[in-house]
Amino acid sequence: MREARSWILDTRCLILKGMMNSTNRSTHVVVIGAGPGGYPAAFHAADLGLNVMLIDEEVHPGGVCLYRGCIPSKALLHVARVMNDNDEAEQMGVTFAKPKVDIDKMRSWKNSVIQRMTQGLGQLSKIRNVQSIQGRARFADAHHLIVDQGGKEEKISFEYAIIATGSHPTQIPNLPYDSGLILDSASALEIETIPEKLLVIGGGYIGLELGSVYAALGSNVSVVEMLPRLLPGADKDLVTILAKRLKNKFEQIMLETRVAEIKKEKGQLNVKFEGKNGAESEITFDKVLVSVGRKPNAEKLGLENTNIKTDSKGFIPVDLQRRTHEPHIFAIGDVAGEPMLAHKATHEGIVAAEAISGEKTVFEPQAIPAVVFTDPEIAWVGITEAEAKEQELDVKIAKFPWAASGRATTLERNDGLTKLIVDRKTERILGVAITGVSAGDMIAEGALAIEMGANVTDLKLTIHPHPTLSETIMETAEVFFGSSPHFYQKK
Amino acid sequence: MKDNSIEFKIPELGENITEGDVVKVLVSVGEPIHVDQALLELETGKAAVEIPSEINGTIKEVLIKDGDKVKVGQIVIKLETHQKEEPAVPPTDTQEKDSPPKNRTSDTPKIKEALPTPPSPNPSATDTTSRSHVPVRAAPSVRKFAREIGVNISEVTSSDGRITVNNVKAYAKQRLTQEPLASTNTGIPSPSIPDFSKWGKVGKESISTIRKITARHMAMCWSTIPHVTQHDKADITDLEKIRKHFKQKAEDAGGKLTPTAILTKIVAAALKAFPTFNASIDVQKNEVIYKKYCHIGVAVDIPKGLLVPVIRDVDKKNIIELSVELSRLAEETRKNTISPDKLQGGCFTISNIGGIGGTHFTPIVNFPEVAILGVGQATHEPVYIDGNFEPRLIMPLSLSYDHRLIDGANGARFLRWIVKAINEPLLLALEG
Numbered sequence: 001m002r003e004a005r006s007w008i009l010d011t012r013c014l015i016l017k018g019m020m021n022s023t024n025r026s027t028h029v030v031v032i033g034a035g036p037g038g039y040p041a042a043f044h045a046a047d048l049g050l051n052v053m054l055i056d057e058e059v060h061p062g063g064v065c066l067y068r069g070c071i072p073s074k075a076l077l078h079v080a081r082v083m084n085d086n087d088e089a090e091q092m093g094v095t096f097a098k099p100k101v102d103i104d105k106m107r108s109w110k111n112s113v114i115q116r117m118t119q120g121l122g123q124l125s126k127i128r129n130v131q132s133i134q135g136r137a138r139f140a141d142a143h144h145l146i147v148d149q150g151g152k153e154e155k156i157s158f159e160y161a162i163i164a165t166g167s168h169p170t171q172i173p174n175l176p177y178d179s180g181l182i183l184d185s186a187s188a189l190e191i192e193t194i195p196e197k198l199l200v201i202g203g204g205y206i207g208l209e210l211g212s213v214y215a216a217l218g219s220n221v222s223v224v225e226m227l228p229r230l231l232p233g234a235d236k237d238l239v240t241i242l243a244k245r246l247k248n249k250f251e252q253i254m255l256e257t258r259v260a261e262i263k264k265e266k267g268q269l270n271v272k273f274e275g276k277n278g279a280e281s282e283i284t285f286d287k288v289l290v291s292v293g294r295k296p297n298a299e300k301l302g303l304e305n306t307n308i309k310t311d312s313k314g315f316i317p318v319d320l321q322r323r324t325h326e327p328h329i330f331a332i333g334d335v336a337g338e339p340m341l342a343h344k345a346t347h348e349g350i351v352a353a354e355a356i357s358g359e360k361t362v363f364e365p366q367a368i369p370a371v372v373f374t375d376p377e378i379a380w381v382g383i384t385e386a387e388a389k390e391q392e393l394d395v396k397i398a399k400f401p402w403a404a405s406g407r408a409t410t411l412e413r414n415d416g417l418t419k420l421i422v423d424r425k426t427e428r429i430l431g432v433a434i435t436g437v438s439a440g441d442m443i444a445e446g447a448l449a450i451e452m453g454a455n456v457t458d459l460k461l462t463i464h465p466h467p468t469l470s471e472t473i474m475e476t477a478e479v480f481f482g483s484s485p486h487f488y489q490k491k
Numbered sequence: 492m493k494d495n496s497i498e499f500k501i502p503e504l505g506e507n508i509t510e511g512d513v514v515k516v517l518v519s520v521g522e523p524i525h526v527d528q529a530l531l532e533l534e535t536g537k538a539a540v541e542i543p544s545e546i547n548g549t550i551k552e553v554l555i556k557d558g559d560k561v562k563v564g565q566i567v568i569k570l571e572t573h574q575k576e577e578p579a580v581p582p583t584d585t586q587e588k589d590s591p592p593k594n595r596t597s598d599t600p601k602i603k604e605a606l607p608t609p610p611s612p613n614p615s616a617t618d619t620t621s622r623s624h625v626p627v628r629a630a631p632s633v634r635k636f637a638r639e640i641g642v643n644i645s646e647v648t649s650s651d652g653r654i655t656v657n658n659v660k661a662y663a664k665q666r667l668t669q670e671p672l673a674s675t676n677t678g679i680p681s682p683s684i685p686d687f688s689k690w691g692k693v694g695k696e697s698i699s700t701i702r703k704i705t706a707r708h709m710a711m712c713w714s715t716i717p718h719v720t721q722h723d724k725a726d727i728t729d730l731e732k733i734r735k736h737f738k739q740k741a742e743d744a745g746g747k748l749t750p751t752a753i754l755t756k757i758v759a760a761a762l763k764a765f766p767t768f769n770a771s772i773d774v775q776k777n778e779v780i781y782k783k784y785c786h787i788g789v790a791v792d793i794p795k796g797l798l799v800p801v802i803r804d805v806d807k808k809n810i811i812e813l814s815v816e817l818s819r820l821a822e823e824t825r826k827n828t829i830s831p832d833k834l835q836g837g838c839f840t841i842s843n844i845g846g847i848g849g850t851h852f853t854p855i856v857n858f859p860e861v862a863i864l865g866v867g868q869a870t871h872e873p874v875y876i877d878g879n880f881e882p883r884l885i886m887p888l889s890l891s892y893d894h895r896l897i898d899g900a901n902g903a904r905f906l907r908w909i910v911k912a913i914n915e916p917l918l919l920a921l922e923g
Contacts, residue, residue, distance in 0.1 A: 142688060159686070328686060358683075360639045366626045426652065428628065453628030453653055 025131075027053040029356055030145060030158040032137045032301075035063020036070075037333030037345030038164030039121060045162075045353040046128040053131040053156065055147055060118035061125055061132075064166055065342045067114060068186040073209055075110045076189065077373055080216030084375060088412060101217055107191055138302035142326050146302070160328050160356045163316060164349065165301060167294040167334035172201065172259070175290070179264040183289040185210060195219050195286035197251075199271055201259055203230040205372040207291035208242075211250060212374050214289075220251040222283070224273065226258050231372060235385045237399070238378050238435040241415050245376065262288060296335040320362040321355040322348050330355070344368050367431075367450040371440035376415055379443035382431035382450045385421055394424045398456070398480035400472050402436050404487045407467040413437045418472035420456065422480060427455040438469055445473055456480045496551055499568040501561050502542065504535055508832055511535040513559045514700055518568070522550045530568055533561070534704060535831045548572045558643065629654035642666075701796040712858045717894040720853040720865075721902045725913040727869055728884045733916055737811075746815030750886070751789060751843045751866070755813050757912045758839060758864060759785045759805040765905045769838045771859040772896055779896060788837030788857065789817060791824040799857065800824050801837040845869060850887040861896050864909070865889035886913070 031042040034056035042054040042061075058067060065071060086096045125132055135149035137156075145156045169184040176182065188210050196219065200211040203225030215221040223230070223246075230246075230253070231239050246253065254273065260280070261272040269288050273281045296314045303310065307325045311317050315338075316324055316331040324331050330352040333345030347365065354361040369381035388395045402408040402416030416436025423430050432446025449459060460477035464470045478484035482491070504511065514532040518524055529541035552569040561567055627634065627644050637644040637659045649658040687693045698706070727750070734748055741748035762769040762785055771780045785806040788799040800820040805813060823829040840857045843866040854865035867887035873880040890906045897905075 143686075360641075361635075362638065364634065366631075426628075450626075452630045453626075 024155040024157060025053070026157040027051055027131065028158070029053070029160045029162065029353075030055065030137075030156060031162045031164055032145070033063060033164035033166055033297075033333075033335075034058070034061035034121075034132075035164060035166050035333065035345065036065040036342035037166070037349045038063065038162065039125070039349075040346045041162050041164060041332060041349030041353045042130050043124065043128055044350050045356060046130050048353060048357040050353075050357060052128075053133060053158070054125065055133045055135060055137045055145070055156075057134065057136055058118070059134055060122035062114070062118040062121055063164075064186075066118050066121075068189055070342055071117060072110050072114055072189045073185075073206075073213070074373060075113045076106075076191070076213045077209060077375075079106060080213050081375060083216045092412065101194070103191055103194060103217075110189075110191075138300065139305045140302065142306045142329065161330070162322075162349070162352050162356075163298075163301065163324070163329065163331040163335055164333050164345065165297040165335045166345075167296050167340055169290065170293045170295050172290055172292060175262050175288075176264045176269070179269065181264065181267075181269050181287050182262075183287055185289075185291055188214075188289050191217070193287075197285045197287075198222070199224065199269075199283070199285040199288045201288060201290050202292040203227070203253070203255070204291060204293065205231060205374075207289065208246065208372065208374050210289060210291065212246070215249045221249070222251045222254065222285070224254045224257050224259060226256065228256050230255075231378065233370070233384075234372070234378050234380060235419070235433055237385075237417060237419070238380070238433055241417055241435045242372075242374055242376055242378055245415060246374070294334065294340055298335050320364065322352045322363060323355070339368060339370065341368065341370065365451070367447055369443045369447045371443060373440060376413065376436045377439040378433075378435045379439040380431065380433035381443050381446040382429070383421055384431055384433065385419070388421055388430065393430070395430060396422045396424045396480065398422065398476050400476040400479050400484065400487055402469075402472060404475070404484075405469065405472050406486070407469050407471065408436065410467065411437060416469070416472070418476045420459070420473075420476050420480060422456050427457065429454050429456065429459065432473070434472075436469065436472075442470055442473065445470065497546060497548065497570045497572055498566045499530065499544070499570055501533070501563050501565050501567055503563060504533075504540065504831055508535050508563065508835075510560055510562045511540075513555050513557055513561055513567075515557055516553055516555060517541070518550050518553070520550050520553055524548060524550060524570070531555070532700065534700065540831055544570070546570060546572055556645075627654065628652050629659075632656075633659060699795055701798075705796050708858070709855055712855050716856050716858060718853070718856060718891050719894045719897075719899060719902060720889055720891045721899075721906050722851045723888045723890070723906045723910050725886045725888055725910040726874065726883050727886045727913055730913055730916050731869075731884055741811050741814045744811050744815050746811065746813075746818045748810070748814045749817070750845065750869070751841060752814035752817050753810055754841055754843070754864070754866065755787045755789065755802060755805050755817065756808075756810050757909055758787055758841060760912065761905060761908050762839060763806060764908060765901065767897055767901065768862045768892070768905055770861055770896060772861065772893065782838050784838070786836050786838050788840040788860075789820070790840060790842040791821050793825050798824050798829070798834060799837060799840055800829060800833050801835065803836075839863070841866065845886070851889045854889060854891045856891050856893055862890060862892040862902075862905075865891070 028051040029045045030053045031038045031045070032055050034042070034054050038054065038056070039061035042052050046052045054061065056063070083099050086099060089096065133147055133149065135147040137145045137147045140146050140155065143157055145158065145161070147154045147156055169186065185206050194214065194217045198211070198214050198219040198221050200207040200221060200223045203223050207223060208230065211221045211223055229236065229239060230243055243253070254275070256276040257273050259271060260274045263270045265284070269285050271283055271285055271288065273283070275281065296316070298310045298314050298316050303316075306329065308316060308329065309325065316336050318324055318331050318336045322330045322332050322336060332348035332352050334340040336348065348363055351361050351363045367382040369379060372378040383393070385397055398420045400418045402418070403414045405414070405416070408414045408416055413436065416439070417434070418436070419433045420429060421431035421433070422428065429446070429449045432443065432449065434442055456477045459473060460481065462474065464474040475484045475486060479487055479489065482489055501511070511533040514534045516531050517529050524530065524544050525547050526545060527543045530544050531542050533540050533542055548570040550568060551571045554569070555561060555567045629637070629644055633654055633656050634644050636656050637647065640659070640663055642659055642663050644654065644659070647654050647658050647662045649655065730753065734750065734753065738748045746752070766781050769782045769785065773780060784804060786801050786803050787805045788801045790797055790799050800823070802813060802816050802820065808816070820829070820833065823833070837857065837860060839860055840863045842854050842863060844852065845866050845868040848868045850867040852865050852867065854863045856863050865888070867889070869884050869886040871882045872885040874883040874885070888906060888910065890902060892902050
């Protein structure tokens with residue numbers, strides 16, 4: 001241990017020398033990208049006693065998730081929730097004055113949330129002796145990176161690298177981006193203005209979450225989706241409940257419709273739609289938010305100077321340990337494949353760090369939960385009902401509508417559903433899906449059930465606290481056996 | 492409606508072969524396949540074979556996975572035929588009986604060609620959220636434990652289906668007591684290798700299945716058998732004269748009268764004179780097994796590795812017959828048409844590197860055999876005979892043997908016997 005420490009000190013001396021002479025630094029592990037995949041990878045590698053360097057364009061760790069994604073959107077969705085709750089308090093006998101929105105104050109509050117979290121990560125990085133470099137890295141060859149630090153380039157040599165460069169919003173070609181009226185998820189979170197009329201292109205989770213924020217802040221939000229339904233990855237019965245509420249919050253939801261053309265006219269955007277049977281229409285919006293998916297950031301990384309080749313979708317192929325075609329270079333998170341979720345990236349980052357330190361480890365989750373933070377939330381884990389049908393699995397589905405939940409009634413939020421997808425033969429839990437307030441927090445129980453190989457009886461016999469929404473999971477298990485106290489089924 | 496689904500069973504692989512390990516399933520559900528297309532790669536003893544399809548069709552269900560043990564006759568794949576009416580396997584009616592029997596090699600599986608594969612690892616960006624089957628019922632901590640001690644969790648069973656750490660331990664214990672000798676684990680972990688690309692350009696290639704099997708087998712032989720190698724020299728001047736004299740006779744019979752062919756006969760005679768060399772040790776039962784038959788393996792060098800085809804009952808065949816059989820076996824081995832059972836059952840191995848050059852070397856005993864004879868290149872050497880140096884053709888011989896069973900004196904005697912039989916070819920007829 002003492003030897004290791006003195007080696008670290010030596011390295012630090014070298015680093016100091018390096019800075020003075022602007023010669024090159026070297027490290028055992030370099031992590032490219034400090035998002036929710038990269039920073040846990042770097043921290044864990046450091047905790048395992050490795051010499052670690054973390055490269056990111058921002059000054060602190062956090063990545064898209066903290067700076068321009070999960071965290072700011074959840075902060076703003078909380079604002080939307082507070083405003084909605086105030087509206088709904090009226091029927092409970094409490095009437096608030098109409099909310100007054102100070103957009104600048106809201107933005108700086110949101111930014112303070114980001115700042116508190118990213119600064120905290122910066123400190124956690126420092127106390128672990130992770131060397132942070134602010135810059136943009138590309139591979140010179142399989143053992144060297146060139147880091148552009150604002151025009152000044154430095155060559156870094158490494159034994160192991162972890163690529164954690166994430167993803168960026170997919171752009172639709174030929175839109176008038178120079179109009180300044182077209183938003184992506186990053187710029188939408190800046191809430192520069194609250195447009196009177198906002199069009200959201202794409203009925204996926206990002207579009208619906210951000211659409212909900214703007215709707216709560218007063219925008220008339222329209223959503224356009226090419227497919228016949230919203231949130232194509234989630235089961236239909238979950239989405240129906242959300243769609244019903246969104247119908248009241250949004251101006252309109254156009255399904256099986258595509259945007260044919262957008263033109264800037266008199267400081268607004270004129271959008272031409274093409275409907276199911278070629279029906280065309282034209283509507284004018286103040287702003288348009290493009291949220292049609294994300295693409296991996298594998299370009300401009302200098303991968304051509306290594307043996308790493310991306311697949312047809314632009315992802316970096318990896319094995320179970322997240323090793324690329326170069327066995328000493330790992331790739332994790334969005335850049336290494338679907339699902340593009342922060343918690344998947346974090347887990348992969350830990351696996352990669354452990355693999356580098358020589359542990360026998362692989363990325364082998366039985367299930368990765370997914371959450372849509374709309375109101376109500378939608379969350380699912382494991383197999384979906386649609387997937388079970390497609391794979392012709394012999395499953396039995398049990399559902400518990402939240403109309404029968406006492407806790408949901410006290411919240412005046414009976415718009416919910418809890419569902420179990422169960423292997424008929426073994427009664428193993430294969431999937432859990434929930435629509436309703438706090439579904440995202442509750443889905444963790446489903447993930448644990450699947451990972452532990454629980455069967456329906458395990459869920460049924462586990463006492464859940466009353467009165468909580470979590471009881472719906474236990475009651476769904478009771479529905480499976482035909483007898484739930486609050487949901488009568490005819491025999 | 493007629494059900495046109497066909498169950499594909501592991502075909503007869505050869506004599507005495509009842510099971511094998513699935514190295515790789517080469518097809519997946521929904522994949523269209525054609526006659527003779529390889530469905531899976533199977534490892535039996537020392538050989539890897541590809542099992543071909545007998546029909547044109549589509550894969551409906553794959554019932555096995557990589558690493559599974561399968562038995563001959565076991566249903567492993569379900570297929571759907573393209574031709575609805577035509578049965579996949581022609582019925583054995585009277586007409587069929589009249590037709591000449593099918594050439595055996597055409598339906599026995601072919602030795603797999605070692606194809607260079609892209610550099611390891613084999614990464615692919617996959618969506619891990621959805622699974623097409625009910626996953627292993629084991630908690631993440633149990634799966635981690637199994638992985639760390641090298642147990643494939645999908646092979647572990649328990650009474651109620653839920654796998655615990657104790658189930659994994661019990662499985663590992665059972666495996667360890669089951670196959671003590673088959674394991675190549677010497678207890679010494681393979682050290683990780685440095686990254687050579689730091690010092691210069693390197694090329695990479697995956698290890699072929701044949702090479703993997705060879706590596707495992709050799710490591711096991713070398714680490715479990717205490718080897719002694721005895722060197723000697725044989726004067727083949729007279730033998731060479733005889734060989735040249737009868738060469739044409741062998742050629743007329745369709746063989747090649749090589750020194751190796753003659754050596755098989757000499758070794759067979761030596762095995763008769765020294766029964767401990769035609770034996771195996773059963774460590775578990777504390778027994779020595781003496782073989783009353785005499786099958787001799789001859790190492791054949793082919794591009795993808797080393798294979799040892801076996802000549803049966805060498806003691807009952809004359810040298811011309813042996814030269815014909817050896818030529819044919821070597822040819823089949825090189826052409827990959829040899830059936831796996833011809834690579835098994837040897838009592839003793841001869842490895843002749845004389846064609847390439849070199850003198851003595853230290854061959855590795857081919858378990859479960861107890862000795863191996865290495866043959867070097869014969870060269871002219873001056874030999875002191877009756878007061879004069881005469882040029883004689885001298886062949887270097889190296890005998891490695893299992894010192895657990897064979898003592899040094901016996902080793903020397905055995906090799907001396909062979910040398911004398913070569914020096915004086917008549918000895919063979921007298922004592923052999």
